[in-house]
Amino acid sequence: MLSSLLTKFLLLSCVNHCALAALNGHCPPLGPVLPAPTQPSKHGAVSAAATTLKGIINKTTAAYNSSAVAIGVKSIHESGFVFSYTYTPPDKDEIGTQAVDLDTVFRIGSVSKLFAPLALLKLGISLDEPITKYVPELRALKSQAREDSPVWAVEWDDVTLGSLASHMSGIPSDLITDMAPLGNLSAYGYPAANSSELLSCSGFFGTPSCNRTAFFANFGKRPPAQVPFSAQTVYSNVAFAILSFAVETIAKQPFADYVGKEIWKRTNMARTFATQPNASLAFIPVDDIWWPADLGFEGPGGGYFSTINDLHRLGDAILKHKLLSPVRTRKWMKPVTSTSSTGVLIGQPWEILRAENVTSDGRMIELYTKRGEIISYYSTFALIPDYDLVITILVAGPGTPGEVTGASMDLMMSQVVKTLLPAVEKAGKTEAKAAYAGIYVDQRTNSTITLFLDDKDDDDNDGPGFSISRYVIRGVDVPTTDPGGTTLPASAPPALDPPMRYRLYPASATTMTRTSGSGLEQGLQQRQQISWRAVGTRSRGADEVAARDAQFAWPMYSCVTWATMDRVTFGFGARDHFVFNLEDGGRAMAVEAVGYKVRMERMSPS
Structure with a gap:
């Protein structure tokens, strides 16, 4: 054991590498540690948090004279919102709505990027396919490059649909944002513009929008930002326009028509538009020049319009697997690459935010987000699968000092998460306690297991998942005899001191329904089952774990649950595998310890 002096030194040196201390030495698997609550809005803690959050946001918007705000937080299991908020500023353009609500239309900027990858997946296309399979004319862009080399030309056959969706293609970021046509920029160090290098379109400042023809006539002149699949992820707006070209090839119709029919109509997103809708539906800042901006062929990358209610319909449809x-x-909602920020991973096209300072147990929570910005308009769309939550924020304003900005919107998002999520977690614990906590017994084999949450007499009550306080199988006390690992057990079990500590976590968010019987009985006898996994640790506590981890160059060295689950089996059943049988309403009736081949009935609900 480390000496107390060395332990103190290592604790002082670990700084940000002591995440397991917050977890009380536990290492839960990534993902939900309890089932998501199905009625969070009815929990007192959630109601109180919503009131607190409203006060926080009220203080922010009190300074807004020209900026509008709309926010929604919703569980996919409820018809109403966990939290909603709208703010209408005193100054607004008279051509737009004079009262912001959850059906008010905003520009959503890059939240538009969700629809191109989703459309391809709905069409059954693998994102590993090369883009040139569907848009072969991209190859001809190399003829516009200064040289045919990786420095000056994109090797389009190496670019896949997935690399475009995850900003890993290395292609140039944009086309329509070129500054050369804006006039004399010598004050900024630029030379006089060469007439042959002027783009005659952009969609901004009254200029015509660029169409697909303009793209193929000019984009090859732009050198690549990186080679495909480089370590350096480079954000690209044009990538999603190119993905829309692929959708048009496959679906044989305009991109907006396909998305409108197969995504927006199917999810009742009646106020989501690919082109500028009637201004009376929208909030428009005073004298705003960005409301009418037409992004042309780049529309799929940032040109669409929507509402809080419509985006929640989209979030519900995604998390409920309707699309x-x-x-x-599940495959779509996974990271593809990392960034220079340890708190941000990239998906297709998700910006996956990782937070360790939100829940009471200090575990990592992943938020699958897409953020958008188009000068006057800012948007955030976020899914939190651990809690089955959808969060949307839409704001618009002049972007002047004292008004809303991209940074202030991000802070607003952070306030929503940090205020509401701990309360939603409490709601989940309350529901899980009623559904699973208690004593499970099989008297025939002298086996019992006790599961609890928030036991005030236990110093481990803030740990993730369920704690197993009593764990006896066929008269054997498992925590004091569990040899751990995958090695063959000794002839006699060890006497472990301290004993193993176990936490139990859901292995899947999906409950299976099985029918048994035949004839008239078929379909009448049902049992619902859900798999859970037990994770054990033999540490003496969080401080010792943190001290050990501080010796290593990377954080959370001890947290290797992903590599230890399902390793020890007996008769093809894993020692850490538990299957609950649920009655209607989701209350557990029994649990099977699969590796030990024991089924225990629930004797007490708490």
């Missing part, structure tokens, strides 16, 4: 099958949805 893609469950497995395709």
Whole structure:
């Protein structure tokens, strides 16, 4: 054991590498540690948090004279909102709505990027396919490059649909934002513009929008930002326009028509538009020049319009697997690459935010987000699968000092998460306690297991998942005899001191329904089952774990649950595998310790 002096030294040196201390030495698997609550808005803690959050945001918007705000937080299991908020500023353009509500239309900027990858997945296309399979004319862009080399020309056959969706293609970021046509910029150090290098379109400042023809006539002149699949992820707006070209090839119709029919109509997103809708539906800042801006061929990358209610319909449809099958949805909602920020991973096209300072147990929570900005308009769309939550924020304003900005919107998002999520977690614990906590017994084999949450007499009550306080199988006390690992057990079990500590976590968010019987009984006898996994640790506590981890160059050295689960089996059943049988309403009736081949009935609900 480390000496107390060395332990103190290592604790002082670990700084930000002591995340397991917050977890009380536990290492839960990534993902939900309890089932998501199905009625969070009815919990007192959530109601109180919503009131607190409203006060926080009221203080922010009190300074806004020209900026509008709309926010929604909703569980996919409820019809109403966990939290909603709208603010209408005193100054607004008279051509737009004079009262902001959850159906008010805003520009959503890069939240538009969600629809191109989603459309391809709905069409059954693998994102590993090369883009040139569907847009072969991209190859001809190399003829516009200064040289045919990786420095000056994109090797389009190396670019996949998925690399475009995850900003890993290395292609140039944009076309329509070129500054050369804006006039004399010598004060900024630029030379006089060469007439042959002027783009005659952009969609901004009254200029015509660029169409697909303009793209193919000019984009090859732009050198690549990186080679495909480089370590340096480079954000690209044009990538999503190119993905829309692929959708048009496959679906044989304009991109907006396909998305409108197969995504927006199917999810009742009646106030979501690919082109500028009637201004009376929208909030428009005073004298705003960005409301009418037409992004042309780049529309799929940032040109669309929507509302809080419509985006929540989209979020519900994604998390409820209404647009893609469950497995395709899960595959889509995964990181693809990392960034220079340890708190941000990139998906297709998700910006996956990782937070460790939100829940009471200090575990990592992933927020699958897409953020958008188009000068006057800012948007955030976020899914939190651990809690089945959808969060949307839409704001608009002049972007002047004292008004809303991209940074202030991000802070607003952070306030929403940090205020509401701990309360939603409490709601989940209350529901899980009623559904699973208690004593499970099989008297025939002298086996019992006790599960609890928030036991005031236990110093481990803030740990993730369920704690197993009593764990006896066939008269054997498992925590004091569990040899751990995958090695063969000794002839006699060890006497472990301290004993193993176990936490139990759901292995899947999906409950299976099985039918048994035949004839008239078929379909009448049902049992719902859900898999959970137990994770054990033999540490003496969080401080010792943190001290050990501080010796290593990377954080959370001890947290290797992903590599230890399902390793020890007996008769093809894993020692850490537990299957609950649920009655209607989701209350557990029994649990099977699969590796030990024991089924225990629930004797007490708490």
